[in-house]
Amino acid sequence: MIDKLLLKIHNSRTPWHEKAKLITEFHIAQIKANGHKDHKGDLGWSLRETANTLNLSKGHVHRAIFCYELIVKSPKIVYKYDSISECYLERKGNEK
Numbered sequence: 001m002i003d004k005l006l007l008k009i010h011n012s013r014t015p016w017h018e019k020a021k022l023i024t025e026f027h028i029a030q031i032k033a034n035g036h037k038d039h040k041g042d043l044g045w046s047l048r049e050t051a052n053t054l055n056l057s058k059g060h061v062h063r064a065i066f067c068y069e070l071i072v073k074s075p076k077i078v079y080k081y082d083s084i085s086e087c088y089l090e091r092k093g094n095e096k
Contacts, residue, residue, distance in 0.1 A: 002053070009054055016087070017071055017078040023064040026050060063088040 008014050009022055030045040030053075037044030047065075051058040067087040070077055081087040 006054060009056070015078070016081065016083045017067075020064040020068040020071065020084055020087075023050070023054065023056070023061055024068040026054065027061065027065060060084070067091070 005022060005026060009019050014022075027045075027047070027050040030050060033045075035044040037046040037049075047058050047061050050056075051061045054061070056064075063084050067081075067084050070087065070091055077087065081090070
């Protein structure tokens with residue numbers, strides 16, 4: 001399962017919004033299975049574990065989840081941006 005997921009996430013032909021969805025769904029599934037890691041203990045799952053497992057940076061995982069949450073609220077934004085980074089930078093800039 002993880003091999004197929006990695007192939008999709010790292011495939012340049014996979015649309016950015018699909019990558020954001022896959023990363024977010026994987027992260028949520030791991031939290032459901034392992035619990036959410038808090039700052040006090042070693043138990044649970046965090047962005048760092050997702051990033052390490054998917055061979056991504058922690059920042060990229062954060063940006064993907066942020067953008068996927070925007071997509072859920074407003075699906076048409078998938079046509080506005082060409083990448084997770086572009087979505088994140090513009091939308092985060094609009095929050096200020």
